Amino acid sequence: MKFVVAICSLLVLVVAGFFVTLYSGLIGVAATTPDPPGMDWVLFTGSKYSIQRHSKTIRPPDLSSPDIASAGARLYQGLCVACHGAPGVPRSSVGVGLNPVPPLLAEGKPVWTAAQTFLFIKSGVKMTGMPAFGPSYPDSVLWKITALVKKMPSLSADQYRDLAQAAVAEVSMRDDKGVGPVMKVVLGPVNGGMASRGGVLFKSKCSVCHGLSQPLSGPAVGGILGQRTPEYVMNMMLNPGGMEEKDSFVKKMVADYGDLVMPQTGLDSTQARYILEYLRNAAKG
Ligand code: HEC
Numbered sequence: 001m002k003f004v005v006a007i008c009s010l011l012v013l014v015v016a017g018f019f020v021t022l023y024s025g026l027i028g029v030a031a032t033t034p035d036p037p038g039m040d041w042v043l044f045t046g047s048k049y050s051i052q053r054h055s056k057t058i059r060p061p062d063l064s065s066p067d068i069a070s071a072g073a074r075l076y077q078g079l080c081v082a083c084h085g086a087p088g089v090p091r092s093s094v095g096v097g098l099n100p101v102p103p104l105l106a107e108g109k110p111v112w113t114a115a116q117t118f119l120f121i122k123s124g125v126k127m128t129g130m131p132a133f134g135p136s137y138p139d140s141v142l143w144k145i146t147a148l149v150k151k152m153p154s155l156s157a158d159q160y161r162d163l164a165q166a167a168v169a170e171v172s173m174r175d176d177k178g179v180g181p182v183m184k185v186v187l188g189p190v191n192g193g194m195a196s197r198g199g200v201l202f203k204s205k206c207s208v209c210h211g212l213s214q215p216l217s218g219p220a221v222g223g224i225l226g227q228r229t230p231e232y233v234m235n236m237m238l239n240p241g242g243m244e245e246k247d248s249f250v251k252k253m254v255a256d257y258g259d260l261v262m263p264q265t266g267l268d269s270t271q272a273r274y275i276l277e278y279l280r281n282a283a284k285g
């Protein structure tokens with residue numbers, strides 16, 4: 001009986017001690033103070049066995065084609081470099097300041113299989129800065145990024161740069177007007193009033209999928225007018241379905257973005273013109 005009482009009191013003390021410590025604010029949350037001893041090991045071991053277990057049924061597609069790694073390089077450059085760096089590219093201040101510090105994936109250590117790498121990217125890692133990309137991108141896009149991550153340890157800085165740039169070059173300058181109702185746009189000096197109305201529309205109608213400098217589920221569009229005609233951009237807003245069906249370049253882009261298509265925007269041509277003005281203004285910096 002005495003023994004049971006002793007055990008119970010001990011338990012109560014431990015629980016009370018736990019809450020006192022927690023509420024006292026003594027446990028530091030600063031990312032800059034070292035973790036308690038053993039914490040790294042617990043987290044690493046936990047995530048290692050969890051990933052091994054949950055990736056068992058994942059079957060990777062063929063990841064060997066150069067096209068797939070090149071499309072992956074463009075996505076990686078937009079979404080991952082800040083935290084993980086790349087051959088010849090250091091982590092940004094965001095990556096350097098995280099605890100745990102994101103591994104330099106180009107070093108390829110520890111060695112994860114393609115299925116495990118894919119699962120990391122799709123599901124993220126709890127209690128670290130590693131986001132889950134599954135909610136934002138279809139599997140086909142995540143496999144492209146996986147292909148690049150697996151290839152990265154064998155790439156020199158020059159090869160990585162060429163690959164990322166080849167992906168950019170492939171989507172660079174087009175001088176056609178696209179397919180749709182807009183045949184000719186006459187541009188004067190940027191009109192601030194139109195641009196600010198366009199900005200409001202852009203936020204509500206476009207910014208879920210397009211950043212100015214960051215690719216989201218659609219490409220970044222901040223510099224779009226350096227690469228596309230204003231007619232093409234207007235037609236993309238007014239007739240995305242027609243562009244996806246008839247414009248050979250947009251068709252290819254749809255495949256790149258994992259068959260994710262740009263929906264009808266419901267804009268009229270005046271509103272589309274405002275957004276065009278907003279994009280012209282954004283490009284001025
Ligand atoms: C905001 C920072 C951040 C971003 C953005 C980010 N990651 Fe991570 N990533 C992390 C952190 C932190 C870890 C370490 C997690 C851990 O300790 O288990 C990690 C772990 C990983 C791992 C497991 C590697 C290992 O050896 O433990 C892979 C693979 C990975 N990230 C791929 C990616 C890819 C691909 C992208 C872009 C699509 C990306 N990450 C974007 C922070 C980030």
Ligand code: HEC
Nearest residue numbers: 205206209217218219233236237253254257260261262265
């Ligand atoms: C639900 C997501 C989504 C929304 C909302 C969306 N887009 Fe898109 N957009 C895409 C995707 C995905 C692509 C890639 C091509 C495709 O799949 O049609 C794209 C392509 C484009 C392109 C062509 C880019 C290039 O490199 O040629 C332009 C321009 C564009 N969008 C502008 C807009 C504007 C402006 C709006 C708001 C009026 C908008 N988009 C709303 C997803 C979206």
